[in-house]
Amino acid sequence: MTESLKLTVDKRDGVAVVYTDGYINNQGGEEIAKVAYDLLDEGYRALLLNLAGTKIVNSIGISILIEIIEKMIEVEGKLAFCNLTPTIDKTFHIMGLAQYTSIFEDETEAVTHLTG
Amino acid sequence: MAVLKEVELTLNLAPEMEVEACEKACAVAEFMAMSPDRVDEVRMAVIEACINAIEHSSAEDGHLHIHIAVVGDGKPEALQVTVRDQGVGFDPEKLVQPKIEEKLKAQRKRGWGLKIIEGLMDQVRIETGADGTAVIMCKKLVEPRSASG
Numbered sequence: 001m002t003e004s005l006k007l008t009v010d011k012r013d014g015v016a017v018v019y020t021d022g023y024i025n026n027q028g029g030e031e032i033a034k035v036a037y038d039l040l041d042e043g044y045r046a047l048l049l050n051l052a053g054t055k056i057v058n059s060i061g062i063s064i065l066i067e068i069i070e071k072m073i074e075v076e077g078k079l080a081f082c083n084l085t086p087t088i089d090k091t092f093h094i095m096g097l098a099q100y101t102s103i104f105e106d107e108t109e110a111v112t113h114l115t116g
Numbered sequence: 117m118a119v120l121k122e123v124e125l126t127l128n129l130a131p132e133m134e135v136e137a138c139e140k141a142c143a144v145a146e147f148m149a150m151s152p153d154r155v156d157e158v159r160m161a162v163i164e165a166c167i168n169a170i171e172h173s174s175a176e177d178g179h180l181h182i183h184i185a186v187v188g189d190g191k192p193e194a195l196q197v198t199v200r201d202q203g204v205g206f207d208p209e210k211l212v213q214p215k216i217e218e219k220l221k222a223q224r225k226r227g228w229g230l231k232i233i234e235g236l237m238d239q240v241r242i243e244t245g246a247d248g249t250a251v252i253m254c255k256k257l258v259e260p261r262s263a264s265g
Contacts, residue, residue, distance in 0.1 A: 023135070055156075058134070058163050059228040066216070066225045073220070087156035087236070094235035095228055096216030 004028070006053075007035055015046040015114045017107065021053030029064030036068045045077035046114040050107055052083035062095065069100050078102070082110040117187040117194070121147075125182040127166075129175055129201070134166035137182050141197050144184045148192040150257055157236040158195060158255050164229040165199035165251040173203025173249060187254075194238070194256045202248040 005028030006021040016039045022028060036047055049065075051057075072079040080102040084092065092098055104110035125140050127133040138159045145155045162182075169180050183198040211230065219225045234240050239254040 025132075056135070056138075056159065056163065058160075058167055059232055060167065060226060062228065063219075063225040066219055070220050085156060086153045087160050090157070090236065091160060091232055094232055095214075099216060100220065 005031055007031055009035060009039070011039075011042075011044070012111075013115075015048060015111055016044045017048045017050055017111070019050045019053060024051075024054055024057040024061035024065075026058075026060040026064070029061035032061075033064050033068055037071070040071070040075060040077065045075065047072070047077065047079050048107065048110050048114055049079070049081045050083050050110075051081060051085075051088060054088070055085060057088055057091070062091070062097070066097070069097070073100065078114050080104060080110045080114055082107050117189055119185045119187055120192060121186040123182075123184040125184070127180045127182065129170050129173065129178050129180050131170065133170065133180060134163045137166045137180070137199070138162040140182065141184050141195070144186060145195050145255070148186050148195060148257060150195065150255070154255060154257075154259070158197065158253075161233045161236045161253055161255075162197055162199065164232050165197075165253065168229045168251070169199055169201040169203070169249065172206065173201035175201045175203035175248065177202050188257075192257055194254050196252065196254045198250055198252045200248060200250040205244040205246055205249050208242060208244060 005024060008019040010017040018035055039047060069079055082104040102113060123144055127136055141162045142155050142159050145158050166180060181200040185196045186192045187194050187196050214227045214231055237253040238256050238260060241252040243250045
């Protein structure tokens with residue numbers, strides 16, 4: 001069995017960075033959503049998902065990420081992703097996610113965008 | 117093209133079996149010296165095909181049948197992965213192409229599996245009927261447009 005997804009949150013001035021480590025499936029997606037919605041409740045309106053520790057995702061997990069994107073649009077917040085593997089990046093483009101969220105190669109670039 | 121090497125795998129139709137299946141497919145892809153990025157694309161496509169079967173097939177035998185083959189004329193040219201179930205099948209005519217702008221507003225945000233598989237693999241064929249569904253996916257060893265260059 002695969003290990004469950006581990007999440008680490010770094011709360012900074014104006015942006016919260018969520019680091020994922022492991023498989024983003026339905027369970028992993030739900031865990032990310034819970035953390036994201038808790039951060040929104042705390043007042044954060046700029047979230048960065050750093051997927052450097054994630055090599056596998058599935059469409060159920062990504063569907064939950066779409067729910068987060070929808071929520072961020074609703075609250076007029078900003079959501080970005082960084083450090084995607086080429087395949088996850090390609091998958092996000094196939095699905096059209098790149099039109100509704102921002103994707104960056106590295107964290108520095110993403111944080112600059114979110115706090116700028 | 118001839119089958120140069122093949123592996124058969126039968127798994128329970130249960131959550132996370134998709135990871136077992138993709139590990140085997142990726143091991144064969146690595147054996148034929150496919151590039152890491154292309155191996156990753158095979159991984160994702162196999163995961164999606166397995167998840168579709170696990171979630172929708174309702175197969176009475178409770179199994180997922182995977183056939184992994186290295187094919188080519190004398191030397192490895194492509195990896196072919198078939199994910200087969202003996203479930204209820206589906207009507208391909210009723211499949212709706214998911215669109216992000218619609219999914220964002222919809223209650224149900226899922227239904228991306230086939231679109232992802234088709235986007236990541238070089239050839240995809242689906243055979244479905246009352247005796248089950250087979251998703252037959254092919255990934256060339258080298259990216260088609262760079263094969264001659």
